[in-house]
Amino acid sequence: EPEVTQTPSHQVTQMGQEVILRCVPISNHLYFYWYRQILGQKVEFLVSFYNNEISEKSEIFDDQFSVERPDGSNFTLKIRSTKLEDSAMYFCASAWDRSSEETQYFGPGTRLLVL
Amino acid sequence: AQSVSQHNHHVILSEAASLELGCNYSYGGTVNLFWYVQYPGQHLQLLLKYFSGDPLVKGIKGFEAEFIKSKFSFNLRKPSVQWSDTAEYFCAVSRGGSQGNLIFGKGTKLSVKP
Numbered sequence: 001e002p003e004v005t006q007t008p009s010h011q012v013t014q015m016g017q018e019v020i021l022r023c024v025p026i027s028n029h030l031y032f033y034w035y036r037q038i039l040g041q042k043v044e045f046l047v048s049f050y051n052n053e054i055s056e057k058s059e060i061f062d063d064q065f066s067v068e069r070p071d072g073s074n075f076t077l078k079i080r081s082t083k084l085e086d087s088a089m090y091f092c093a094s095a096w097d098r099s100s101e102e103t104q105y106f107g108p109g110t111r112l113l114v115l
Numbered sequence: 116a117q118s119v120s121q122h123n124h125h126v127i128l129s130e131a132a133s134l135e136l137g138c139n140y141s142y143g144g145t146v147n148l149f150w151y152v153q154y155p156g157q158h159l160q161l162l163l164k165y166f167s168g169d170p171l172v173k174g175i176k177g178f179e180a181e182f183i184k185s186k187f188s189f190n191l192r193k194p195s196v197q198w199s200d201t202a203e204y205f206c207a208v209s210r211g212g213s214q215g216n217l218i219f220g221k222g223t224k225l226s227v228k229p
Contacts (some may be wrong), residue, residue: 106158
């Protein structure tokens with residue numbers, strides 16, 4: 001069964017550094033999402049992406065964050081200058097359609113630790 | 116603002132016990148409801164979802180959930196749990212007509228003792 005993959009599984013970085021988290025969505029999916037889960041808290045929506053543009057973003061997704069689909073397979077989340085509070089598990093998800101009924105398929109996550 | 120509440124942080128059961136995990140949401144409009152499960156070391160995967168029709172939905176692995184609109188609830192049930200059901204369970208909601216952005220509850224950790 002096709003799966004969403006994410007790399008790296010773990011990343012440790014210094015505060016102020018840039019990080020890029022990578023995701024490979026399921027190949028025929030058209031809609032892509034990033035979520036994050038700070039330890040002990042809820043999984044929170046960050047951004048959705050379709051047709052090479054952001055469809056919707058939450059208030060967490062400020063100017064420090066950006067997303068890109070640099071080629072036909074990868075979907076990346078960049079954090080420009082990491083802060084301690086960016087430490088979290090970051091999940092990528094993809095879906096065939098953007099309908100609110102549509103199932104989103106999640107990747108295994110990247111655990112980011114900012115020191 | 117829309118929110119999802121899961122009342123139990125950690126549930127411990129013996130094998131063959133019945134399970135019910137609570138989920139309530141706050142939103143007055145049309146919603147779509149999901150239960151996701153995360154087994155240890157694995158990614159979130161869909162157990163079941165409701166978007167219309169019969170409010171009692173059946174999912175994988177013998178799970179079911181009932182949407183009760185008047186109570187804003189979507190509780191997850193299984194009549195007889197197994198050790199392999201040990202996992203974290205997340206309730207999630209998307210607003211009808213939205214672009215599918217999910218709002219999650221905090222999750223309930225289920226531990227099943229063999």
